[in-house]
Amino acid sequence: MVPSTVRTNLKTALTSISGLRVMDYVADSTNVPTNNAFAVVGQLSMNYDFTLSRGFDQATCNIIVMVGRMSEKDGQSRLDGLLSSSGSTSIKAAIEADKTLSGAVQTLRVVSASPGTITSANIDYLSYQYSVELIG
């Protein structure tokens, strides 16, 4: 498993969601779009030696998704669409559409999504943190 390839391919998978701006690195600063969503593919947490003889490793990647505060309701509605387990705006469906990430891993699963807030430039943004488990 090559971490940079995994992050790049996760970004590619997420860009299938219309209007979602995606970064495959943790930026020093962000420019959250006011009327849409923004995702950051985070660093991988790696557990080596998932199988014998340096076969495969297991990793967890956190993806943070935040929405601009166009209004309280619109922001939450946008997150609801991303949180859905299926549909064209679903983060889980977009990532799991190709469970090998174009051959970068053996398999993956979007395990969980936890709500929270992200503060940037003294503005609180509604967000979700997704946890993706990868084997490869």
Add this chain to the structure above:
Amino acid sequence: MAIFMGNKVTVIAGSTTISDHVSTVSLNREVEAVTITAMNDTVQNMIGGVEVSSVSLEVFNDFAASSVNSIFEDAIGSKLAIKLIPVTGTVTATNPSYSMSCLITQWTPISGSTDGAATASVTLPVTAITKSTSA
């Protein structure tokens, strides 16, 4: 050789190296204890009988052609050659190989759960075994 980690075992099933689909492997060598206690013995007496070894594998299943599922499922009811090397690399006196013939008595082609990769856990009886320090 010194103490070594158990994470680099080579597992060869048939002629295919399947180490990258195996999470745990163990070879248990054991012989039957045959009782020969006689009338005038004051404690039980035994001699070694035939070997009843077994090999246990925890395998991540894969239905790809020539991968683990076809190797084991196609061999159910027959014997399959399995070779283990403690540390991947050259077989030596301090890194001996164990070549065995195993009767495939069980296989689990489907083992699903909501939170993990599909695995098959098998324990296979060994019907012949050879320890080698050179191959």
